[in-house]
Amino acid sequence: MNAHTISVLAGDGIGPEVMPVAMEVLDAATRDRGIRLEWREQPWGSDYFRSHGRMMPVDAIETMAATDAVFLGAVGHPEVSDVETLWGMLIPIRREFDQYVNLRPVRSFSGVRSSLAGDPEIDTVIVRENVEGEYSSVGGRSYPGTPFEAAHQQAIFTRHGIERIARYAVEVARGRSGRLVSATKSNGIIHTMPFWDEVVAEVVEDAGGIELESVLIDALAARAVRDPRSLDVVVASNLFGDILSDLVAGAVGSIGIAPSANLNPEGRHPSMFEPVHGSAPDIAGRGIANPIGQIWAGAMMLRHLGHADRAEAVERAFTAVIERGEVTPDLGGSLTTAEVGAAVVEELSDDADV
Ligand code: NAI
Ligand code: MG
Numbered sequence: 001m002n003a004h005t006i007s008v009l010a011g012d013g014i015g016p017e018v019m020p021v022a023m024e025v026l027d028a029a030t031r032d033r034g035i036r037l038e039w040r041e042q043p044w045g046s047d048y049f050r051s052h053g054r055m056m057p058v059d060a061i062e063t064m065a066a067t068d069a070v071f072l073g074a075v076g077h078p079e080v081s082d083v084e085t086l087w088g089m090l091i092p093i094r095r096e097f098d099q100y101v102n103l104r105p106v107r108s109f110s111g112v113r114s115s116l117a118g119d120p121e122i123d124t125v126i127v128r129e130n131v132e133g134e135y136s137s138v139g140g141r142s143y144p145g146t147p148f149e150a151a152h153q154q155a156i157f158t159r160h161g162i163e164r165i166a167r168y169a170v171e172v173a174r175g176r177s178g179r180l181v182s183a184t185k186s187n188g189i190i191h192t193m194p195f196w197d198e199v200v201a202e203v204v205e206d207a208g209g210i211e212l213e214s215v216l217i218d219a220l221a222a223r224a225v226r227d228p229r230s231l232d233v234v235v236a237s238n239l240f241g242d243i244l245s246d247l248v249a250g251a252v253g254s255i256g257i258a259p260s261a262n263l264n265p266e267g268r269h270p271s272m273f274e275p276v277h278g279s280a281p282d283i284a285g286r287g288i289a290n291p292i293g294q295i296w297a298g299a300m301m302l303r304h305l306g307h308a309d310r311a312e313a314v315e316r317a318f319t320a321v322i323e324r325g326e327v328t329p330d331l332g333g334s335l336t337t338a339e340v341g342a343a344v345v346e347e348l349s350d351d352a353d354v
């Protein structure tokens with residue numbers, strides 16, 4: 001028996017609605033296949049914060065370190081500052097576990113109309129640097145409360161950090177078209193971005209066999225809207241990758257579909273799998289959240305745990321369900337979160353018969 005322990009952090013808002021549905025799908029995909037998923041559910045998040053004054057207990061990182069992966073729903077609550085929630089839970093996990101790759105695949109499904117004119121077919125992977133860059137904690141406020149008040153935010157780009165994300169992106173590109181686009185802004189950000197360009201170019205040159213194109217992020221945003229099919233694999237810094245992946249996911253039709261993996265590729269620490277969307281307070285509690293982003297993130301987790309065939313079975317199953325139009329309201333359907341989950345489970349059991 002192949003057993004994996006998984007830390008489950010359903011979190012806030014729609015997180016606890018989509019999480020059980022995804023767990024059921026993953027159980028259905030692995031049951032009777034010699035794989036056992038041992039779920040370790042943790043009550044951490046904004047409710048925990050209101051009773052304990054922190055998002056997770058002090059030893060949370062140690063607790064999760066003893067498991068094979070982290071499966072996260074969403075964090076964020078309208079009554080708790082995002083500084084508390086994101087920096088109290090999501091960001092410490094990414095950093096403590098050195099999850100330096102944020103992998104975000106985005107693709108179209110037939111039956112889901114793109115929000116772009118012409119309904120282009122999109123199939124792009126964004127490889128986002130996940131632990132340094134613009135999202136650094138270095139900085140502060142000076143002269144608060146005076147007319148001279150100022151905020152300083154120091155972006156940090158290291159050779160080590162750029163090299164390893166570029167190397168990872170090169171391998172993703174090699175497994176696809178061999179084309180890699182690097183997002184930059186070396187015309188406006190004069191220290192970090194020329195350094196990024198230099199190091200990415202060196203890594204690509206050393207690796208060989210990859211065609212590299214450096215594109216300024218503003219032009220790249222326009223291109224993602226005008227000609228998304230020209231983007232196969234994109235490597236980007238923390239901020240640029242964050243924005244670009246929401247942009248491309250939005251272009252496909254709904255952010256509720258998009259998955260993401262926070263990877264520590266060397267496996268020294270657990271990796272974390274989560275949908276791209278947040279806690280969606282505007283629809284929370286109504287049972288209508290799209291569970292596909294969470295389910296797809298679960299498929300990425302199965303692949304990471306060494307079960308590529310099971311990941312593909314899950315991907316086939318939810319693709320069939322989406323293409324039949326069995327979808328939640330964000331995609332124009334009328335199914336509930338649970339009904340979509342049941343349809344995917346049903347599809348998986350048919351798949352197993354083949
Ligand atoms: P959001 O992704 O939660 O929602 C944006 C819009 O998309 C909303 O209209 C929402 O209803 C819709 N949406 C999102 N997921 C959906 C789903 N599965 N099915 C159907 N519709 C869906 O982003 P927003 O509103 O900017 O942020 C809400 C909270 O979530 C904030 O506190 C924010 O900081 C946090 N957040 C957390 C993230 C995480 O946990 N990784 C990522 C993004 C935001
Ligand atoms: Mg984001």
